[in-house]
Amino acid sequence: MLVLGIESSCDETAAALVTADRTIVAEAIASQDDAHRPFGGVVPEIAARAHAERLAPMISQVLADGGVTLADCDAIAATAGPGLIGGVMVGLVTAKALAMAGDKPLLAVNHLEGHALSPRLADPALQFPYALLLVSGGHCQLLRVEGVGRYTRIATTIDDALGEAFDKTAKILGLGFPGGPAVERHAAHGNSAAVPLPRPLLGSAEPHFSFAGLKSAVLRAHDSGQHDSADIAASFQRAAIDCLLDRTRRGLARMADVTAMVVAGGVARNAAVREALEALAAAHALPFIAPPPALCTDNAAMIAWAGIERLQAGFAADPLDVAARPRWPLDPAAEAVRGAGYKA
Numbered sequence: 346m347l348v349l350g351i352e353s354s355c356d357e358t359a360a361a362l363v364t365a366d367r368t369i370v371a372e373a374i375a376s377q378d379d380a381h382r383p384f385g386g387v388v389p390e391i392a393a394r395a396h397a398e399r400l401a402p403m404i405s406q407v408l409a410d411g412g413v414t415l416a417d418c419d420a421i422a423a424t425a426g427p428g429l430i431g432g433v434m435v436g437l438v439t440a441k442a443l444a445m446a447g448d449k450p451l452l453a454v455n456h457l458e459g460h461a462l463s464p465r466l467a468d469p470a471l472q473f474p475y476a477l478l479l480v481s482g483g484h485c486q487l488l489r490v491e492g493v494g495r496y497t498r499i500a501t502t503i504d505d506a507l508g509e510a511f512d513k514t515a516k517i518l519g520l521g522f523p524g525g526p527a528v529e530r531h532a533a534h535g536n537s538a539a540v541p542l543p544r545p546l547l548g549s550a551e552p553h554f555s556f557a558g559l560k561s562a563v564l565r566a567h568d569s570g571q572h573d574s575a576d577i578a579a580s581f582q583r584a585a586i587d588c589l590l591d592r593t594r595r596g597l598a599r600m601a602d603v604t605a606m607v608v609a610g611g612v613a614r615n616a617a618v619r620e621a622l623e624a625l626a627a628a629h630a631l632p633f634i635a636p637p638p639a640l641c642t643d644n645a646a647m648i649a650w651a652g653i654e655r656l657q658a659g660f661a662a663d664p665l666d667v668a669a670r671p672r673w674p675l676d677p678a679a680e681a682v683r684g685a686g687y688k689a
Contacts, residue, residue, distance in 0.1 A: 359643065456643075482508035499596040500595075514578065597631075
């Protein structure tokens with residue numbers, strides 16, 4: 346089985362060819378960092394225009410690199426949400442056109458499911474059910490992954506996602522865009538104990554996450570003029586990890602029968618985050634699994650793989666009139682939480 350994957354939910358334009366035996370035959374990713382850097386964050390209209398300009402030639406190049414044609418593909422998988430709706434529509438409409446032209450099944454993939462299943466693309470030994478910490482710019486949640494299409498949300502953020510807090514911290518400190526990697530680099534030169542910062546919800550009985558108060562404290566520390574920026578970055582990263590560990594530990598107590606502790610999403614590239622979570626998994630006698638860094642950030646290989654997993658699990662192809670969705674929870678039955686629970 347050979348599936349063409351398309352990803353365009355935020356500011357990476359991506360296409361990939363993946364087979365059922367976990368081979369990434371060919372892939373391409375185009376970053377938009379230079380276009381968004383002057384604004385300190387992603388501008389939706391600029392992102393959508395870039396997707397529209399780059400996607401078609403990128404798909405042609407990926408097919409050529411793979412030595413195949415559209416006729417050789419067994420299905421077309423594309424992110425159908427959640428994400429910036431303009432970008433999602435560009436990718437999904439392109440996938441619909443290819444599916445119609447090639448008479449191929451269309452697979453409208455939940456971007457979060459792409460992240461959730463990406464560790465299985467990298468590690469064939471990973472079996473359901475597993476605990477998944479999904480940490481990205483827009484989401485921070487802990488899920489019990491029971492199977493393809495079957496997710497139980499254990500915890501979510503009540504305000505900001507962790508990746509968003511990293512990005513806002515970078516903007517406050519003037520570290521540039523993208524913010525997460527910039528904060529990690531800057532933190533390496535600072536003292537993580539130098540700046541007293543809060544740990545929101547630390548010790549709370551509920552397993553949910555909160556990072557808005559931490560972000561606001563970073564702003565106050567910066568505006569005070571009393572602290573070195575590297576110290577602020579290091580102290581922020583330490584506080585964020587402390588919160589992440591405490592909340593995840595609380596959530597794991599509700600998932601006694603999982604096979605592994607898994608992390609996915611863009612923040613999973615952070616070496617300090619990975620090291621701390623690996624120690625947490627070891628304390629719970631669980632294998633720790635994280636995809637390679639290239640599969641942590643938005644990419645099309647994970648979308649193609651999610652499409653393959655859905656086909657193998659017996660899910661039907663999607664109709665050509667399937668709609669793009671700006672929000673699409675993995676666990677629609679999960680109870681709403683206080684604050685910005687819509688991010689669930």
